[in-house]
Amino acid sequence: MRRNVLPGLHLSLGITLFYVGLIVVLPLAALVFKAASLGPAEYWSIVSSPRALASYKVTALSALVATLFNLVFGLALAWVLTRYRFPGRRIVDAMVDLPFALPTAVAGISLTALFSNNGWFGSVLSEAGLKVAYTPIGIMIAMCFTSLPFIVRTVQPVLEDLDPALEEAAQSLGGSDWTIFRKVILPLLTPALLAGLSLSFARSLGEFGAIIFIAGNQPMSTEITALLIFIRLEEYDYQAAAAIASVLLLTAFAMLAVTNWLQSRALRYTVKG
């Protein structure tokens, strides 16, 4: 390796480590420390209490449904944006980022306004007998909204770079569109889809602002884990808050590991020299 002549290693690395240490590592370490200071028995009884278990269940199930919906809708959206030309395509492409740009609290109250019984959608749906606001379906819709861009934005570049020759080869062998999509295109998209899926799922597990307005926030049924942590804090039950927050943190780390692994796999197969 050649000798590096550039200056500023100590200054830039020093600033970086100090900032990351103070802003990211220290608080998370303090949280883990607090949770660990509970005895194992006490920790377990908090994180496996019926109310906590119910919150994991509604959070994880809603996140799963929202992610699967986004998998299909996000793929379709990415497909339409990359493969077809139609008026307003650029505007639609830009609007896909709205869920990232719109503050979660704003998304929360506007989704609630749409889906409450006298809202634009809620009034139609309630006549059809479907209640969305203040039910688990409301949670799913909020999660769908906030995590939609992940799938679109991970799949879009791969779709753009897809080599038309592969499709042409399959077509010349007489494959139908559906067969070619399933056997040729989908396998090429799978790594990116999986990466987007795990990002979307992780985001949904931790989402708070967009959900609490539209969820009914009833313990044991529509109370998400993030809200349960918030409630424990309001009750000054710091130990319970720390313990349950540590569960969300560990889940986030697990999801981060999965995402990194999937992304490194995705890159191995999609990047050409």
Next chain:
Amino acid sequence: MSAVASHKKPPRVGDGPVFRRLLIGIVLSLGALLILAPLLVIGHEAFKQGVKVYTSTLNHPDTRHAIMMTVITALIAVPVNTAFGVAAAWAITKFDFRGKRLLLVVIEIPFSVSPIVAGVAYLFVYGLQGLFGPWLDAHDIKILFALPGIVLASMFVTAPFVARELIPLMQAQGRDLEEAATSLGASGWRTFFSVTLPNVKWALLYGVVLCNARVMGEFGAVSIVSGNIRGQTNTLPLHIELLYHDYQAAGAFASASILALLAVFTIIAKVALERRGAGRRKAQATDAVSTGH
């Protein structure tokens, strides 16, 4: 010649006219329902009770104070985060050192952590039951339930924003230009400002715009560390929640309309910067970080 070629070429997969129109129709309708409607309903609800309620909400001292808090928070958090992002990108892309992969992962952690978890974590550092809480209290320094806490929590949630835009780009651009500049006698700062910065300015601005949008809109983490004191520690998103739960829906949506406008401006800026090459080709560039040393 190209006309002949395109005449002979079969249509690509999914290009059948019926399927194509059907898919575009379904996707755009669903998109309008899921993405456009939430934006439109904000304006509708904000002006439901007339322009007067709208302007009086925005003129109310509490709303003005909340806007001030949000702007001040962004004015501190965004520049500090930008400086960090530049330093991190310089260290990671211009030098080789052990633990670089780990550092990259740690910088990205805030993206995966729930904002609520972030808020709780800060409580256990600066709160009374936290690491420094008792000491801070004894010295009468207020961090939590005050502006410093809001700024710190905002910095946590946005820590990766600038760095993640700069790192892939600076990695792809390599070190040759900077090395040439230094060998010709330019100082480190001069090299950075005249060689590195012009090459990454759009990506930097892109990161700053996204960072700013997130800081101004952050809700979960800030709601834990702010204490939600009306007219004192309320940022705009917290103010929206307060009005909403006070049954002042029109006021909540009026305040929300400001943040919705910010979101629209953010998207416009994002598109404008992407036309100048920022934010694109992330996949290849990130790959360069993992393999390029």
